[in-house]
Every structure is written in C-alpha cells, then in structure tokens.
Amino acid sequence: MLQVYLVRHGETQWNAERRIQGQSDSPLTAKGEQQAWQVAERARTLGITHIISSDLGRTQQTARIIAEACGCDIILDPRLRELDMGVLEKRHVDTLTEQEEGWRRTLVNGTEDGRIPEGESMQELSVRVQAALANCLKLPAGSRPLLVSHGIALGCLVSTILGLPAYAERRLRLRNCSISRIDYQESPWLASGWVVEMAGDISHLDAPALDELQR
Numbered sequence: 481m482l483q484v485y486l487v488r489h490g491e492t493q494w495n496a497e498r499r500i501q502g503q504s505d506s507p508l509t510a511k512g513e514q515q516a517w518q519v520a521e522r523a524r525t526l527g528i529t530h531i532i533s534s535d536l537g538r539t540q541q542t543a544r545i546i547a548e549a550c551g552c553d554i555i556l557d558p559r560l561r562e563l564d565m566g567v568l569e570k571r572h573v574d575t576l577t578e579q580e581e582g583w584r585r586t587l588v589n590g591t592e593d594g595r596i597p598e599g600e601s602m603q604e605l606s607v608r609v610q611a612a613l614a615n616c617l618k619l620p621a622g623s624r625p626l627l628v629s630h631g632i633a634l635g636c637l638v639s640t641i642l643g644l645p646a647y648a649e650r651r652l653r654l655r656n657c658s659i660s661r662i663d664y665q666e667s668p669w670l671a672s673g674w675v676v677e678m679a680g681d682i683s684h685l686d687a688p689a690l691d692e693l694q695r
C-alpha cells in the first residue's frame with residue numbers, strides 16, 4: 481500500500497507577522513528552521529524515498545532540510561504551491577476591509593468560482609493538488625514519497641479526500657511543519673482509493689506552532 485506523507489513548511493517571517501503569503505514568499509524564521517529539522521528527524525525514520533516540494537522558497541527551504549536527513553533528492557512540482565491569493569497577497573490579515581474579507585469568503589462559501597480578484601478558486605487549487613498527488617501513483621513500487629506544501633493547499637487536499645467540497649470552510653488545522661499521512665488502498669471492504677491515516681500531527685515539535693491564522 482502506497483503511503484504518502486504531507487508536510488507543511490516551517491514558520492516564515494510573514495506567518496509570524498500575520499501577513500498573507502499565497503504565492504508570494506518570505507523566508508523561514510529561526511523557529512521555522514528548527515521546526516524543519518525536527519520534522520526531518522521524524523521523516524528520517526519513515527523510509528522516505530522521494531521528496532516532492534512546491535517550488536516556492538519557503539517549501540524548498542524546508543524540503544532541503546528534510547531531504548538532507550532522508551538522503552533524497554528534491555523534485556519540484558508547482559502544482560503543490562499555495563492558493564494564489566491575488567490582490568490580497570502580502571496584506572496583513574487584520575487589515576482587510578469588509579469587501580476584501582468578502583472576497584476571501586467567496587473561496588469557502590460555495591460561491592460558484594469564488595476567488596479573490598487576480599487569485600485562484602478553491603476548485604482550481606483542488607484540481608492541481610490532486611493531480612500532484614495522483615503523480616505519486618506512477619512512482620516505482622515500494623516508493624514512499626513525502627510532499628512539502630502549504631496550509632490551504634494541503635487542507636484542501638485532505639478535505640476533498642474526506643469527501644468535502646473544495647470550497648468547504650476548512651475544519652482541519654495544519655500547523656507549520658505538521659505531518660500528515662494518506663494511504664492509497666484497494667480493498668473490497670474499505671473505501672478504495674486515498675484514505676487519511678493521520679492529519680496535522682505536531683508531536684515531533686518541541687514548541688507550539690502557529691496555525692494558518694498565525695495564532
């Protein structure tokens with residue numbers, strides 16, 4: 481059975497400042513680097529064979545630390561990027577106007593093709609992250625990949641595996657350097673396809689990690 485591990489990147493400067501990143505970027509903080517080393521130490525024990533990472537800086541920085549611990553090369557896949565947050569990128573979460581918050585809400589309230597102006601819809605995000613995951617099925621038998629991605633991207637992926645619509649308000653907290661595991665199984669008894677074995681585990685971190693609202 482194929483096991484795929486999912487890791488959200490370490491805390492970044494803009495996570496700590498409560499600034500929206502989307503497909504903009506900021507470097508890991510010292511705490512974020514420490515988180516990456518801690519999740520890398522855990523990954524070292526998992527028999528990881530491939531590291532596949534969003535090509536944004538914060539995920540590549542995290543992936544390099546994990547890859548060193550696991551002795552793997554890094555494959556970059558832009559389909560694992562964070563949701564494109566359009567005109568709200570770089571903005572502080574607490575400075576959004578009512579209209580701007582309304583744009584954000586169209587992402588998760590079922591608005592057909594809801595999006596932030598110049599950004600991406602959750603349905604579009606879901607299609608590309610699921611395509612990136614499906615690619616893991618083409619890896620050689622016995623592979624055990626670890627994907628490095630982002631809070632909204634991974635939340636959308638796990639939620640849709642659980643049967644929620646891509647635009648459902650996320651009810652799953654994926655903190656910085658949390659690790660999740662999804663398995664691909666084929667069984668006459670259980671749900672065939674992807675199954676969530678573990679989600680958002682941070683037991684390897686020695687200090688509380690921020691969530692997506694940077695709290």
Ligand SMILES: O=C(O)[C@H](O)COP(=O)(O)O
Pocket residue numbers: 488489495499500501502503562565629630631632692693
């Ligand atoms: O800031 C964002 O775009 C999201 O809230 C979280 O994105 P990240 O997981 O890339 O930090």
